[in-house]
Amino acid sequence: EPEVTQTPSHQVTQMGQEVILRCVPISNHLYFYWYRQILGQKVEFLVSFYNNEISEKSEIFDDQFSVERPDGSNFTLKIRSTKLEDSAMYFCASRVLSTEQYFGPGTRLTVT
Amino acid sequence: AQSVTQPDIHITVSEGASLELRCNYSYGATPYLFWYVQSPGQGLQLLLKYFSGDTLVQGIEGFEAEFKRSQSSFNLRKPSVHWSDAAEYFCAVGVENTDKLIFGTGTRLQVFP
Numbered sequence: 678e679p680e681v682t683q684t685p686s687h688q689v690t691q692m693g694q695e696v697i698l699r700c701v702p703i704s705n706h707l708y709f710y711w712y713r714q715i716l717g718q719k720v721e722f723l724v725s726f727y728n729n730e731i732s733e734k735s736e737i738f739d740d741q742f743s744v745e746r747p748d749g750s751n752f753t754l755k756i757r758s759t760k761l762e763d764s765a766m767y768f769c770a771s772r773v774l775s776t777e778q779y780f781g782p783g784t785r786l787t788v789t
Numbered sequence: 790a791q792s793v794t795q796p797d798i799h800i801t802v803s804e805g806a807s808l809e810l811r812c813n814y815s816y817g818a819t820p821y822l823f824w825y826v827q828s829p830g831q832g833l834q835l836l837l838k839y840f841s842g843d844t845l846v847q848g849i850e851g852f853e854a855e856f857k858r859s860q861s862s863f864n865l866r867k868p869s870v871h872w873s874d875a876a877e878y879f880c881a882v883g884v885e886n887t888d889k890l891i892f893g894t895g896t897r898l899q900v901f902p
Contacts, residue, residue: 681832708888720833720879722889733888768833778890780825780833 679703681781683769689787690759698754698784700769709752710770710778711744713737720768726752759788791816791884795893802870803901810865810896812880821883822863823890824854828876836878839863850874875900 682701690696702709711723724734726744743755752771756763766785770778792815802808814820821840825833837848844856854865863880877897881890 683832710888712890712892719894720881720890720892722891725888727888735889770833777823777835777838779835782830782832 681769681771681779683767683781683784685784686782687785687787689789692761692788693758696756696759696786698756698767698769698786700752700754700781701750702752702769702771703773703779704750706771706773706779708732708772708778709744709746710772711754712768712770712780713765714768714783715762715765723754756786759786761788764788791820791882791891793880793882793891793893795878795880795896797896798894799897799899801899801901804872805869808865808867808870808874808898810878810880810898812863812865812893813861814863814880814882815861816882816884818885819858821885822854822856823881823883824848824852824863824865825879825881826876827879827895833879836865870898870900872900872902874898 684699709726712720714720722735724738725732741757745753764787766783768783769781772778794813823838824836827833836852837846839846839856847853852867856863877895879895880893
């Protein structure tokens, strides 16, 4: 069964460094998402992406964040200058046309 | 603003017992409703969804949920819990004309033998 994959599973970085989180959505899916979950808190929407552009973003998704679909398979989230409060589990999701989103296993980002 | 409340942070049940996890939402129109499960180290797996029609929906692995508009609830049930059901369960609402899911804080289910 096709699934969303994410790499790395765990990323440790120093404050102020740039990180890129990678996702490979399910191959025929058209809509792509990033969510995050700070430890002990709820899963929060960051951004949605369709037709090579951002379709919606939350207030969390400020200028430090960017997304890209550099080729036909990858979908990346870049954080330009990480802060301690960016430490969280980051989930990628994708869907075809229905509202049902399929989630990846997540990347745990630790900023020290 | 739309929101989802899962009032139970942690629930413990014995294997074979019945289960009900509560979910309440706040949204003006008919929402799209979902239950996801997250096992340790795993992603969020969709258990079931409600878009319209029959208010009792069946999901995978014997789970079901009932949409009650009058109570703004979408509680998840299972008649007999298995030890492998121990996980974190998230209720989520999809909002019309936006593309995002709004999640509750989750309920951690522990199953005793």
